[in-house]
Amino acid sequence: MHDPGGSPGFHAVVLAGGRSSRLGGRPKARLRQGGRTLLELTLDAVREAAGVVVVGPPDLAVPEGVLRTREDPPFSGPAAGIAAGLRLLDGLPRADWTMTLACDMPGVARAVPRLLDAAREDPDAAGYVCVPPDGRRQPLAALCRSDVLHGAYAGRDATDRSVSSFVRDLPLRDVTVPQDATADVDTWDDVQRHHLT
16 A cells, blocks of 8 residues: 555544634634635645545535544544544555544645655654644644554543543654644634635
């Protein structure tokens, strides 16, 4: 499962649910930058993936070939979203790696290649997590060995749990990324800063 460029074979779970409560309920996945939605930008960043699942509401349009599911119950958090995505990916041919991304990071295309490069250079690691210069690990921009990630979620209820609670004990290695690569959109100030509409 390697492309001609030598990138590791991977699946991607893209989280596009959430209540967007600080944005008055406006779905972050549908915010636009340069005419493209945040979801489109995120999916483009993982276009090399062997399989992609978007976890979000049923009325969210996804391109042909992209799978879609929903966390159960709805709005039960990103860890529940990842668990739902992993269940759906079980129906696809195996990939060595699984990437987890939130769709509210407009600059994530700058993070994805760094994760894949790290996995190519050291494929024996359990996984990698993006860390911008401020030092805050971003578990929703990570690449893990598929068996390791599935094992972390197996048999555990992910409802209303943090992603960190599932991966904090995994020996993930830090991958340094630019600050704006994982800067997310939570408030209207963020919307303005990223020039979103």
